[in-house]
Amino acid sequence: MPTKYTKEEVEKIRLSIDRASKKGKRDYAIFLLAARLGLRSSDIRLLKFENLDWDKNIIKLDQYRTGKYIEIPLLSDVGNAIVNYLQYGRPASESSFVFLEAIYPYATISQGISKIFSTIFRNSGINIEGRKHGSHALRHSLAVRMLKENTILSVITEILRHENTNSTKYYLRIDITSLKKCALDILNVEPCFYTQKGGTFYE
Template sequence: MQSKQMNLDNLMADTDSYLRKLQYSDQTIAAYHSAWNHLAEFMSETGKALYSAHTGEAFAYDMIEKHNGYGNLSQYEKYIIQCVNVLTEFLENGTVKFRRGKIFRSLTGSIGSLMKDYVSYKKDLGVSEETVDGYRYHLGTFLLYLNDHGIVTVEGITPDIIIDYADTTVFASQNVQHMNLCIVKRFLKYLYDTGKLSKEVSHTVPKSKRVRQPKLPSTYSRDEISSMKDAVDRSSPKGKRDYAMLLLTARLGLRTSDVCELKFREIDWERNRISIIQEKTREPLELPLLPEVGEAIIDYIRYGRPVSELPYIFLHVNSPYDRLNRSTLHSIVCQYMRRAGISFEKECHHGPHALRHSLAALLLEKKTPLPVISEVLGHRNTESTRYYLRIDIISMKQCMLDVPPVNPHFYGKGGEADV
């Protein structure tokens, strides 16, 4: 994947304009510019003419390595890195997330340099920034172990070292241990495949003991979802926004990311259709704009949405009026579940995805064909939709067989079987 590049002055001007649309104060924007000036100096010293995500990352790691680790940076230096992250995010996505934070793992030394090469390799393959941060975190943990044991070159990573390191991960949760060992294994395989490691040692990375137990999708009844919608105070701007978002999730089954990313141009009011490119699968999805949903969106746009030139429909209630993120929508759903008196167990999902599960359960209850449900939920194929068949209790009962009667001679006197 080709990394986006842009003249730094132009990028700073465009980001400045975007932040002003979000109603950031002049003082805050001036602080951003002050931080960006440090980046400009770095680019001038290193002879870089255009800014890219790789440039911002190089700047951050240069600062981190000069101070021997992220933890040794001052609060202002961490703020400078955060401001550079803003430029990168606007360059890559055209937006800036609200309350964004990012901590860099210190990948230093010979092995750390190879780890950074591997992370860049994964980024070029198109993995998400969240996944990239996970790679940095887990590789950083492995690097700390190697440094503590005096391993400074990849040739020092022997099977014994790998096994000893794996033993230290048993104190983590099964999911964290599994992810950590998988990433280390892939990194070592990458080193061997690219000729940076002479011996193939990735096969010596032990398998984690994680056992994935199939969980039933968490669902809520039609009455519970109705009571949750009734719990929304639709007289306030926040209530109008929350109600429309709940309907998009519960009535149309949109994923959280797609609700938060919904834009004006994706709604065809004349045809009463919603047409999006799904954030998770990058596949197109077209759904009917149900009257109840459409009226709720219109009510929010007319009487609840802050004045903003942003293309996103749903924005924060308070300044800066940026688009919402997934964690915010999760909190919104939980808030109205509690307000409606809906109880849920600790293991039971109770966020927006549970409403999506509930829609699937309702469609199954109505005998909707599996391919239709798959199309509504935006699955690539029906295999993903089969996951919901386990909650179709009515259909499963129809598959039950009567237990044949036991021959009376099977039992002996006293209730014991004859032998």
């Protein structure tokens, strides 16, 4: 089952990030890209300046996982977090990648992005025991929140950039509220149903 976090838990995680430090400014922007836009960690890690269209307020890129070209709105809070990192947190570098390691020689973030998310979750103080705590958990949580808000499946598919709605249906399994609406009452069965024809069919 996919891991999900409540809206309140996601907000607590967001507020726990130290935005006063340079590293915190980076981590805050990375967190919002996953929590608000549902970007996968690979697409965040490989995000380049050329992918940010400030004039149109969109992010445009070829998804690492699917190769599919996407354009998504650059929400104001996400854009402001990126700008804050670029102005006050990002080390001087000629790299075309937006996010860099926080220690010298300030290389491009590699698989360490998983550690970044793990640290963010652990430092938030919320209970993560037995729960995944990465960008995918934030994608799952975003999907569940939209389901609870009665967002239609095709819209969620578009927001999460799935190939089709079959992939999005994966999240229906953890939308307990909606599943309860589909539950049918169990009818009482008379004992004679099981004893008909001597009951041999039901032994």
